[in-house]
Amino acid sequence: DTRHGVILYLDSVNVVFDGFKAINNLTLDIGVGELRCIIGPNGAGKTTMMDIITGKTRPSSGTAFFGQNIDLTTLSETQIANAGIGRKFQRPTVFEAHSVFENLELAMKADKRVWPVLGARLRGEQADRIGEVLETVGLSAQFQRTAGLLSHGQKQWLEIGMLLMQEPRLLLLDEPVAGMTDAETERTGELFNSLKGKHSLMVVEHDMDFVAQIAQQGKVTVLCEGSVLAEGTMEQVQNDERVIEVYLGR
């Protein structure tokens, strides 16, 4: 089985909008536990690729598999989220009027029939899970704080925590450090490095210093005009003539 150890597998994917090929014969795979950085100029197809993975957009042709045999092109967005793919858009979307703890509580995978009693008395294991996630995202000290009062970076970490409550196998993150301070950016890098292995991550990012921090020995994929232009270590792609041309030629 050629897909062994692969969490995400796109093969010859095409997306055509009114005759325009936004995704052009895109083939890409991500290993279980991998942290993959995706870079590329505006219009390269990064958002459209994530839309395909999450079922928001259907490919005109090609295949997209999650794990060994989950065909993403046949599932709804909800089914894909339930299968274990979490997506974080660029802007933070937390429940501003609720506390950090309540935000994580609301994000918890729960049997809807027991939902009304959750707020009243949280079962021990559920509180433990929230505690774990608070620790992971570095917000333990802020658990009672109203989410609306958090810094931009803290809101982003909270939203990542909300995704983690769903126990996703694959996390898609769109420009997670945009608007963050340098200190927040560095902490986010540490967070991602701590998540890889346990989760698989696909991070779309324009901040090259951040990409260098999280890519380390991992792979960076450069998208351009809907296809993979280059793939390799940060050093390899930075020294790739075609990549230099695309970035300097803008």
Ligand code: ADP
């Ligand atoms: P990126 O996220 O890398 O900036 P996108 O995936 O947003 O790139 O866009 C890829 C290309 O597809 C762009 O040229 C964009 O204008 C085009 N595109 C994206 N969505 C649509 C749409 N719904 N209809 C028509 N063209 C689209």
